[in-house]
Amino acid sequence: DTEVxxxxxxxxxxxxxxxxxxxxxxxxHRAMYWYKQKAKKPPELMFVYSYxxxxxxxxxxxxxxxxxxxxxxxxxxxxxxxxxxxxxxxCASGPAGYEKLFFxxxxxxxxx
Amino acid sequence: GENVEQHPSTLSVQEGDSAVIKCTYSDSASNxxxxxxxxxxxxxxxxxxxxxxxxxxxxxRIAVTLNKTAKHFSxxxxxxxxxxxxxxxCAAxxxxxxxxxxxxxxxxxx
Numbered sequence: 001d002t003e004v005x006x007x008x009x010x011x012x013x014x015x016x017x018x019x020x021x022x023x024x025x026x027x028x029h030r031a032m033y034w035y036k037q038k039a040k041k042p043p044e045l046m047f048v049y050s051y052x053x054x055x056x057x058x059x060x061x062x063x064x065x066x067x068x069x070x071x072x073x074x075x076x077x078x079x080x081x082x083x084x085x086x087x088x089x090x091c092a093s094g095p096a097g098y099e100k101l102f103f104x105x106x107x108x109x110x111x112x
Numbered sequence: 113g114e115n116v117e118q119h120p121s122t123l124s125v126q127e128g129d130s131a132v133i134k135c136t137y138s139d140s141a142s143n144x145x146x147x148x149x150x151x152x153x154x155x156x157x158x159x160x161x162x163x164x165x166x167x168x169x170x171x172x173r174i175a176v177t178l179n180k181t182a183k184h185f186s187x188x189x190x191x192x193x194x195x196x197x198x199x200x201x202c203a204a205x206x207x208x209x210x211x212x213x214x215x216x217x218x219x220x221x222x
Binding site: 042043056100104 | 154158199208
């Protein structure tokens, strides 16, 4: 299995909602990433898990909360988001050290 | 931190012509340089990568060159086809971080 699976594909939520994005990979990768991508912009790193431990938090607002239940799963919990948080959220996995990242198809998030 | 600049931002070529996209980086510790292709509404996909101990790498119609001294690397696509139309992102990594360039929108006209 050479895919990174993300659910849901689309999500519309209000500013008071709580939702979660899910990501799964079965390639035995030890690093998993959350990226945020605005239209016509490159992906921006949000979180990195290496061997199931959060290694980098790029000063992301606390309304985004990552979770890595095991080496194959990665979640992103969302709470009290703002309209400017609307974007494509991409999950990626890789062997380690940012090399050969495989991206999921993303969750297109709209915050109303 | 790392800063990656990418040029041009848009590129239009005729089918069959070659396309070249260039990137520069600032961190001399960067040692891994991937290129990602992102079609409209799709995920970024790794198309080729190069490590700092190699000057050139080729995979069919795609090649990447790296000049460590000048801190720049380039993507070369030969015999372009309409399905090559996409946004291409370069990136530079020092194993502790990876930064993307701003992207190049390539359009291949049939």
